[in-house]
Amino acid sequence: MKKIIFLSLFVLLLCSLLFSCQPELSEEDITKFYLTALGNYQNQKYDESLEYLALIHKYDPNFFQASFLEGKVLFFTGDIDKAQNMFKNLFKKYPEFIEAKIWYIRTLIIKGDYVIARELLEKEMSFNQTDWRIFYLYSLLEERQGNIDKKIVMLNRAEMVLADSVKVYLELSDIWNMLDLQSRASLYNEKANILSETNASLHMLGDYINKTSKKDK
Numbered sequence: 001m002k003k004i005i006f007l008s009l010f011v012l013l014l015c016s017l018l019f020s021c022q023p024e025l026s027e028e029d030i031t032k033f034y035l036t037a038l039g040n041y042q043n044q045k046y047d048e049s050l051e052y053l054a055l056i057h058k059y060d061p062n063f064f065q066a067s068f069l070e071g072k073v074l075f076f077t078g079d080i081d082k083a084q085n086m087f088k089n090l091f092k093k094y095p096e097f098i099e100a101k102i103w104y105i106r107t108l109i110i111k112g113d114y115v116i117a118r119e120l121l122e123k124e125m126s127f128n129q130t131d132w133r134i135f136y137l138y139s140l141l142e143e144r145q146g147n148i149d150k151k152i153v154m155l156n157r158a159e160m161v162l163a164d165s166v167k168v169y170l171e172l173s174d175i176w177n178m179l180d181l182q183s184r185a186s187l188y189n190e191k192a193n194i195l196s197e198t199n200a201s202l203h204m205l206g207d208y209i210n211k212t213s214k215k216d217k
Helices: 002-020 027-042 047-058 064-076 079-091 100-109 116-127 132-144 148-178 182-216
Strands: none
Touching: 027 047, 027 064, 047 064, 064 079, 064 100, 079 100, 100 116, 100 132, 116 132, 132 148
């Protein structure tokens, strides 16, 4: 019996020594892991992304960007419940983290929790009138509840915000051009083009829904 106790204590001591001798990762290493995980996510290599994110959590559990990325990976792999919990915890801990709130609301809509989704969207809209994604999410909520007219209204509001953003980017591009900073001018021009394409897509979708709803009447 004494031998068994001694052996157990020896194993525990050995494990604790091994754990304490584990090499620490530098901030640079953790950033590299995150960028690798992000690249895997963008290339839809979700399992590889999760492996790097697990390493990050092991050495830096407070790296909230990694937690957010993990939530998105879980979302796209179909684990909506886990993703939802991660997004919820993030925006509760960091109320200013609007990205986490947007993704949390998206999971609520997918799961049919429309009452909570509407409460959060209305609260966000009372403070934030400049993020087109809020209006777009509201349009998805209205669609899920069969309110096509309200969906179109929200899409139009999203379109208006996008149009204003395009103007800002174009003006910034013009300023950088005047200062002969072509690389920055090109960057903002590209952003304007991307938003213009998104704007056009929303507009076409709104027109299509509008025409479809008229045919059904």
